[in-house]
Amino acid sequence: MTRLQLDLTVPLDRYTLAVRWETQATFLGIFGPSGAGKTTILEAIAGLRRGASGMIRVADRLCLDSAAGVSLPPEERGIGYVPQEGLLFPHRDLLGNVLAGQRRAEDSGRRLDPEKVLRVLELGGLEHRTVETLSGGERQRVALARALCSGPRILLLDEPLAGLDLPLRRRILPFLLRVREEFALPTILVSHDPTEVRILSDEILVLAEGRSVACGPPERIFSDPRVFPMARDEGFENALRGQVTDEQDGMTRVALSSECHVHLRGEGLAPDRTVLVGVRAEDLILAIAPPHGLSAQNVLPGVIREVAEPPGTAGVDSGVPVMVELAGSGQVVLASITPRSRRELGLRPGLEVHVVFKAQACRVLAAL
Amino acid sequence: MSPGPLLPLLLSLKVAAGATAIILPPGVALGWLLARRAVRGRSVLETLTALPLILPSTAIGYLLLRLLSRDGLLGERTLGFDPGLLLTWKAAAAASAIMALPLVARTARLAFERVDPRLEALARTLGLGPWSAFFGVTLPLARPGLLAAAILGFGRALGEFGATVIVAGNIPGRTQTLALAIFSDMQIGHDREAMVLVGITTALAFAAIWCVEALLRPGRRSSR
Incomplete structure (x- = not known):
């Protein structure tokens, strides 16, 4: 089954992002230096980017088809988006955040048990904490739990480990691996850290200046002479x-x-x-x-x-x-x-x- | 003979409450529009919204009077019935509402600008429609600022004089608000009574601005 079909054009300030990608892998990674357009791709898939044109198909759902005049609003795309900054709702407690998308989860029949999600992410017992009392690592996990509990068809993770220090990254990485194993939800992970993308993806698209440089499985992609110098510069x-x-x-x-x-x-x-x-x-x-x-x-x-x-x-x-x-x-x-x-x-x-x-x-x- | 401070006070509160109720929905909508939408003619809209800040209140009152008079656009002849607003507290409320619009719209705009629009976008990705996302995320987060807008509007309406006196007159017990009562007492030399009224209005204004400052303090929960 085709997981993702992208034929995307987004005009940006410095260049026009133009990417084609069709893949059947479940865990997808997008690697590239900052400013390559990675976040733009995720936002376009989530339906948060005006000016995106072309075609986006996620699993069997056509989210965007400019030629046919189709552009689903974000709430109909079935996306679980975890932005880099987490963007938790400051007026709700931890549980209120995690259950924010519960309605869709129930209507779609793709509901994950919130209790289990909280347990896997080791957030049990913190349900009624306010957002401002949570640590950086906890916020990241809450944002992830909120996306998981909204019944998504696909999870979009934007730099889930960026901005965390090494000990914290070491602690969060296992959670991402555990989510991958426990819930087996199709995922697109975006990162400027080649190691992270490599560990978490089955297929990787390498992006530079809004263009796709190469695409392939993690064992092979970084030995590509066009990709290797980029990966090494980013601390591969x-x-x-x-x-x-x-x-x-x-x-x-x-x-x-x-x-x-x-x-x-x-x-x-x-x-x-x-x-x-x-x-x-x-x-x-x-x-x-x-x-x-x-x-x-x-x-x-x-x-x-x-x-x-x-x-x-x-x-x-x-x-x-x-x-x-x-x-x-x-x-x-x-x-x-x-x-x-x-x-x-x-x-x-x-x-x-x-x-x-x-x-x-x-x-x-x-x-x- | 002055009617004492109680009646003007109650009337002022009634007029200000009415004015706030009238102007809050359009003021909040206008604030949202200016904060979130790149509408055409935006600068014209901004200028029009600010106009009552600069215009003499008598000018606004006069325009309103023309509007509500027998031959006006909202008068008996056009509507086919007499709305019966002139020389009532309702006309005073309408006049005060217009005078309060700039403060309400500007404060509401500030309230919406303090809410990160990406939070609403994120709520949409969780399956919430535009209205649910607005009422579930943006509105609760903007609430302190919107409350401040309401209080400022209320406070501005309490102090309204020029437009009110034109459309509602200065009828003790019916349209004589605190601001009008002070003027009357002063004219007939009731200095002590005027001072009492001044004291009451000052206390009210002080309380209102105190609340607004507390609501808008930067340390308060906001999303940025």
Whole structure:
């Protein structure tokens, strides 16, 4: 089933946004630097953008078709919109906010149990708190709960983690993953943070200056030579999923598979917890022979799957992405390698390599 | 003989309440329009709304008198019946209402401008129609400011003199409000009585402005 069909034109101050996207994936991500037009796309889908023309179809509902003169008002589009600022209603308490769209939820037959939503988002017990007494992270979750409880066909998340500091992001990210698993609601997530989009999406559209640059699944999209530099500038991190096994000498050990482990600085995490470990592409070293006598704690065997061609102006850019599939877990990482190293080592798809990185280069992105 | 302060006071309250009731709906609508809609002829509308601030109140009173007189657009000859407003408290209320319009509309506009329009837009995405979103979100959030608009309108109506005296006269017990009673007492040299009336109006005005300031204080809950 086609989840989303977009053929959208929106005139903006600096450029005209023009995007076509048709996809069957459930969890969609839009990645791009700020000012690329990401929020505009969400607002157009929600029906809050005057001047948007073209076609928008969400699931089987035609929301906009300028040629046929169709433009549904926002209340008939079945959207659950979570704007970046949350925009909670200041005159209602937490529960009043969460139930604001209850009427549609009941009429549409897509009602989620508000109690369950509050429990999943760990907002139980705060029902009668006023908006001004809520913390930043709580407000984000209330905005999310309000959208979930309005019976939407699709959830629109605008930078759900932007503006939150690292500890808070770590706390909210698991909620987003949990919502994804518990409610399986089609979602479009917009973010300038490539790591976040990667973790939360099945298919990603990359946007720059109002144009689509590339589109594809998260494992492949960031190794695209047009996308990689953008992602790296926005702080791209590889996200490795694993279970905490133990903690020794102040180091946490995370198992990606039975024979493949990552070591990082102690985080005081309980064994068996699933975590996402982040490590930047620039912090990965590739070795074509098994390295010895290194202080680096992480040496993971793998196979190169993809090596991007260096950009036309050779030597100007600092690194090209090399995609390595790790042995055992099958997870892929991107390493940023200079064109010269790529040439000297003869890096090519199919080559067996070791991925080397320091324990200090890793951090826990989220404990689930 | 002056009728004492009670009757003019009650009459003033009645006239001001009537004026507020008359002008609040159009004043609030006008405030909303100016705050939220890019209407054509907006600056003309803004200017017209502000006009009673500058015009002599006698000019407004005279226009109203012409309007309501036998041959006027709202007079007996055009309507086919006598609306019977002239020289009654109702005419005083109508005159005061017009004089209160600028304050009411401007304060209402301010009240709506203080509500983030994106909140109403967000309510629409939750399935609320335009009216539900307005009554469920914008109106409650603008309420303190709208209340201030009503109080200011009421206060302005209490002080109305020029237009009232033209359309309603100065009939003790019927149309003689506080403002008119002060004038009468002063003319016949009842200085003590006039001072009492001045004291009462000052107290009322003080209370009204006190409430308005409290309602419009920036620290109050608003959405921006």
